[in-house]
Amino acid sequence: MKILLAGDSTVAGCPSYEYPMSGWGAHLAPETYRWAAVHNYAKGGATTESFREEGRWQELLHQAVQGDVILIQFGHNDQKREHLTARTGYAENLRRMVADVRSKGGVPILCTPVERRHFSGGIPLETLGEYPAVVRDLGGQLGLEVIDLNQWTRALYLELGEGRSKELFFHFAPGEHAHWVGGLEDNTHFHENGARLIAAHVSRELETLVLGLRVTTAVQP
Template sequence: MSLSRRHAAASLAAVPLALAATGTAATGTAQARSGGRGRPRAEVTVYLAGDSTAATKAASAAPETGWGMALPFFLADRLRVANHAVNGRSSKSFYDEGRLATILTAIRPGDFLFIQFGHNDEKTDDPARGTDPATTYPQYLRLYVSGARDRGARPVLLTSVERRKFDAAGTARPTHGAYPDAVRSLARAEGVPLIDVQASSIALWQRLGPEGTKGCFNWLDPGESPNYPDGKQDNTHFQPHGAIEVARLVARELKAKGVLAPSDVRRLDEAIPDSWITW
């Protein structure tokens, strides 16, 4: 598939007004400082484009938690998180639905655009979402990168957070095929900072092991949650603890790679209570 400039322009122009408020979660501290009159010049917004692993969840899904809900815990108050990640989206469907256009309408010079897809791009039997890691996946991701750069914002590419999968020997196994390497190659080619969440998360799951990781993912016993009366065994989505730990991985790498200043990253060594997550 070829993504022409005309295709990009047409999609960005056709933004339903109703999408303008979709999927946006901001920190209360940042909102309070702005006083509703526009944010202070020193404040920076971190826009997050992604899928259900990062998305803000409804109360009806609790305790399922996206790691984007926990990211503000690790960032300084001047960094406002606008979480536009949405369940079930791929780099293609997020773009085709005008959700990237919504972000690019709001983003300002100096802001960040964090880009993490892959889980639903892998669904190649679905023409609305599937992409090819060698061709269309990087083509779509380039639209996010160029869109941010054209507006003076700073794109950051993230590999897909890893699922919970272990072999019989208790070794954590990768599940994303060629998609993470496609992101790594694109980051090198475009000179974009890379946060390799796939690598850091699979290393964390290995340390925790098959049983320890159940407390990170949305594994629930029958009766444990009113939203899942029959229980749940979800190896893709997180409970609060898992979302917090993935957000910690992201924040640690943002600091280590110099994407954010040390003063903009906090609590890396603190235990964050699960109760801090709210729906």
Template structure:
């Protein structure tokens, strides 16, 4: 299986050492690359533009492009633009992770954008959207030594499935804030507690892939409060004990653990002030971070201030609150006080990145946009 590719998208003769991708390049396992569907893919050539990579391009309108490679980390270098018109492109990656959101490029300009992503189950898939998306060229290069930022957590962190749009976890939006020096690997899973995440072997999956100088952000608490045997932990004993195991795995692999206090739910009292439904679980994370001298992102405090500022009505634009007919996939409406819609998840990811910058961890601080 080839691990390095250079693709030239459009209609004309490919650039030097590039593989030409046209509007008829449909993915097949034998080919190892191509679009999943050609129904919304078109190729354009700007007459008079002689540059091999900028004179023609593909418009991938809500289209997915797949490249088969061995599992691992890869840096992608994308060239995007149009000689005649403004463009706007968004790109999602594995499990809907946001890689690039609403990238605007003025007419006559071309920009290179780089990111590092994990290949999962032998493939990289890029999902293109936006009002006027473009792709001129793409390079796929192995990046085995790139830093990996692992996420361990629950549904507030996870990559929510596409059929639940606009549901999103803050970890799903985090890659858009990370430079090409690092990749985000989101192992957070809905419904998991610090206990069940370990029992299901997910922490062990992270341990197997973790290497020195990687990072792991750890946020649990929502499901640790559930009273079933498989998930419940007591904040001042078992919850701290299980979180300590994540810290131990990082130290065993010479990586850096970062504890994250659980983000608040949308729960307001009669005076319009946010209620703390996590209680001693937040305190336990603080105490463990101090005891183990582990960096801490206090997302509980950040979300408390943010949600109080927005108030009961304003926070509906952060959480999955939709009127009947507002969201295509929820025609009867939805009222969810725990999970986020995409714009809210992006705000929380931005808060996490701001907190990480404040910590001044090196080299992580250099990898944050």
């Protein structure tokens, strides 16, 4: 079976000159190679709208066959577009994606968007507004499995604390990175260390969900 990924830069692979910046989708294949192949269509800057308009969604659907799992995680860039608010354009686009996957016989699984790293008083802030809640709501309304990466990443940041959680993200002092020679403190995009942790969590969640789906299918008359 295949796992096909739709998402933004927090899921996508990055160009070599940005190494070790990485989305978690770039590290999912080593976690799932025993039972599924991964095809990552995620793209930096993508919204639920641009992903379709640029043809990437159609490319993904063209590769999907019955039984394939399609993971969908957007929100970071939708949040920046007035017409893609959580309970209007964003929710409508996710509903349409789910319907498209089901029409191909695939299994859609929604992911809440990973949280950005921003602390206040030692507590990680919620920076994505209603977007994670909308994904959870759609899961219930449409009978979908949801991997709650927003909740899981915030719990991870809290466990590590404000200092150690920096290691998950792309933080470099001036002169430490050839591309960002002036330094960079990016609390949205992951260092490969953080991306690998998230990929391992997604793999564990997926393996449980996929095995459950197979058992359910097998016992149906």
